[in-house]
Amino acid sequence: MKEMAVPQSADNIRPKPAALKKGRALKSKRSAYLLPSGFGVLFLLIWQLKGFHKVFHLEQYQLPIPSSIAVSIRENVDVLWSYSLYTGSEIVGGCLAGSLFGLIAAVAASFFPRTGRGGITLMASLNAVPIVALAPVMNNWFGDGVASKMAIVSVMTMATMAVSAFKGLRSIDPTSIELMNSYAAGKFQIFAKLRFRSALPHVFTALKINMSTSIIGAIVGEFFISSRGLGYLLSDQIKLANMPLAWSCIVIAALLGIILYYIVQVIERLVIPWHIAQRKQ
Amino acid sequence: MHLSQAAKKAEIIVDQVSMRFGKKGHEVTALQNVSFKIYRNEFVSLLGPSGCGKSTLLRLMADLLEPTEGQIMIQDEHPREVRLRRKFGIVFQNPTLFEWRTVKQNIELPLEVLGQKKSQYSALTEQLIEMVGLSSFKHYYPWQLSGGMQQRVAIARALSLDPPILLMDEPFSALDEFTKEKLQLELLEIKRKTNKTIVFVTHSIPEAVYLSDRIIVLSAHPGRVHSIVDNVREEGDPSHIRESERFHEMMKTVRNCFYEESGFLDGQTI
Numbered sequence: 001m002k003e004m005a006v007p008q009s010a011d012n013i014r015p016k017p018a019a020l021k022k023g024r025a026l027k028s029k030r031s032a033y034l035l036p037s038g039f040g041v042l043f044l045l046i047w048q049l050k051g052f053h054k055v056f057h058l059e060q061y062q063l064p065i066p067s068s069i070a071v072s073i074r075e076n077v078d079v080l081w082s083y084s085l086y087t088g089s090e091i092v093g094g095c096l097a098g099s100l101f102g103l104i105a106a107v108a109a110s111f112f113p114r115t116g117r118g119g120i121t122l123m124a125s126l127n128a129v130p131i132v133a134l135a136p137v138m139n140n141w142f143g144d145g146v147a148s149k150m151a152i153v154s155v156m157t158m159a160t161m162a163v164s165a166f167k168g169l170r171s172i173d174p175t176s177i178e179l180m181n182s183y184a185a186g187k188f189q190i191f192a193k194l195r196f197r198s199a200l201p202h203v204f205t206a207l208k209i210n211m212s213t214s215i216i217g218a219i220v221g222e223f224f225i226s227s228r229g230l231g232y233l234l235s236d237q238i239k240l241a242n243m244p245l246a247w248s249c250i251v252i253a254a255l256l257g258i259i260l261y262y263i264v265q266v267i268e269r270l271v272i273p274w275h276i277a278q279r280k281q
Numbered sequence: 282m283h284l285s286q287a288a289k290k291a292e293i294i295v296d297q298v299s300m301r302f303g304k305k306g307h308e309v310t311a312l313q314n315v316s317f318k319i320y321r322n323e324f325v326s327l328l329g330p331s332g333c334g335k336s337t338l339l340r341l342m343a344d345l346l347e348p349t350e351g352q353i354m355i356q357d358e359h360p361r362e363v364r365l366r367r368k369f370g371i372v373f374q375n376p377t378l379f380e381w382r383t384v385k386q387n388i389e390l391p392l393e394v395l396g397q398k399k400s401q402y403s404a405l406t407e408q409l410i411e412m413v414g415l416s417s418f419k420h421y422y423p424w425q426l427s428g429g430m431q432q433r434v435a436i437a438r439a440l441s442l443d444p445p446i447l448l449m450d451e452p453f454s455a456l457d458e459f460t461k462e463k464l465q466l467e468l469l470e471i472k473r474k475t476n477k478t479i480v481f482v483t484h485s486i487p488e489a490v491y492l493s494d495r496i497i498v499l500s501a502h503p504g505r506v507h508s509i510v511d512n513v514r515e516e517g518d519p520s521h522i523r524e525s526e527r528f529h530e531m532m533k534t535v536r537n538c539f540y541e542e543s544g545f546l547d548g549q550t551i
Contacts, residue, residue, distance in 0.1 A: 173377065175373050175377045178343075181364070182343055182364060182370075182371045183367060183390070183391045183442075184364055184366075184367055184394075185394045193390070193393070198379075272381065274380050274381045274422050275380070276424070279424065
């Protein structure tokens with residue numbers, strides 16, 4: 001991990017050839033964007049020219065072409081916008097609530113590791129509950145509004161956070177603990193100044209995974225009982241065989257997922273700039 | 282240095298200390314009946330091969346471990362008291378810096394734990410950073426520093442509470458030879474300025490001979506005090522010690538302790 005900075009052997013900072021390094025970084029950054037977006041454009045082009053239709057023997061009512069999806073998005077922009085906010089609030093609210101609950105459980109367990117470990121294992125078993133079983137129950141408990149979908153998402157996300165954060169809180173370098181003990185630091189000081197800080201990378205990893213899980217939870221939750229949202233619109237339009245609008249929902253949901261993931265990533269970079277994965281090369 | 286031992290004040294008394302690890306029946310004896318004294322303002326090295334329990338001994342002094350038998354007194358108190366009153370600073374082989382803290386913030390960690398206000402200690406931190414020569418790196422993160430610089434931060438951090446005792450567990454053994462010599466010189470300079478009692482664990486004979494007033498030579502399996510070598514370091518310019526006749530004589534003396542032990546040379550000198 002140290003060779004990224006300066007060689008261990010030298011006791012001084014090696015001067016960087018700044019101009020050269022900057023140029024190389026710019027080039028690699030550019031190619032990091034160019035290649036995937038070039039591939040994306042090619043993919044859309046083949047789709048638009050019905051390449052996939054020919055290969056898989058599909059008709060346009062089965063797989064609408066990108067231009068007709070774009071037209072459909074433009075025609076339904078108001079409803080798609082309001083449904084995105086609706087589903088987005090289920091995703092974000094549920095994910096934050098579930099992750100927070102998981103984090104609290106992990107923190108509590110880390111203070112009593114012996115009994116806590118069992119509690120975390122129990123919580124991990126929540127992941128075994130299938131969403132299709134959970135959704136009707138939650139709708140039954142919390143009605144067909146935002147709350148039931150948030151509950152589904154919370155249940156789906158809390159175990160991941162609890163397991164990951166607990167692992168982070170417990171895997172502390174023992175010498176660091178000895179160091180804190182040598183200052184006669186209390187349990188809470190060790191938690192605040194050492195355990196929690198070094199668990200943060202684990203917390204963010206769980207949060208990123210949870211963001212993706214939450215989208216599935218919210219949309220599938222809406223399939224069951226809902227009168228609004230992207231998931232509701234998607235299942236409704238498929239029943240009506242209005243494929244361009246159904247595909248619009250899929251595209252918007254995917255965009256929503258990318259945006260939310262990116263937001264978590266930006267926050268991560270701001271909160272733990274010191275972490276090895278965040279360091280600028 | 283040439284005071285009689287009775288006139289000197291014993292800072293650390295290790296009395297008949299034994300340490301065993303593991304479950305009953307499968308115990309490993311790390312230390313057996315270890316006794317010695319360390320006097321105020323002394324620089325004492327605990328020297329020995331791997332497995333002689335020298336790091337364990339240091340952790341016993343720091344109250345990070347408790348002895349199976351015997352006792353340790355530091356300034357006439359149990360190590361627990363001494364630790365709770367933060368009367369020693371400790372430096373490990375691994376710098377053990379917190380990755381999320383800058384150089385300055387790492388040095389301020391013990392002061393923060395103590396609950397002091399930032400305004401109270403910011404001048405002190407600046408002074409410590411200056412002392413270890415890292416003024417232009419105070420806002421750097423540990424990963425941006427070389428190994429030697431990281432260990433300098435760890436030393437400054439150990440000094441931040443101005444403890445009378447400094448415990449060092451092979452602090453330079455992971456560094457290359459050039460950096461090591463530089464830091465050894467700097468440590469002597471710090472010792473001259475602060476006059477702390479320093480207990481220094483090492484497996485390097487030249488390092489112990491270069492730095493110490495006295496060397497406690499330990500032998501392994503189980504760890505015991507083999508011998509104690511007095512009056513090791515001569516007064517004078519530390520940058521020329523290594524070239525002196527006396528340094529080489531001392532090296533021979535200490536080295537012979539080990540060869541005697543292993544029966545390798547049957548007591549003849551090299």
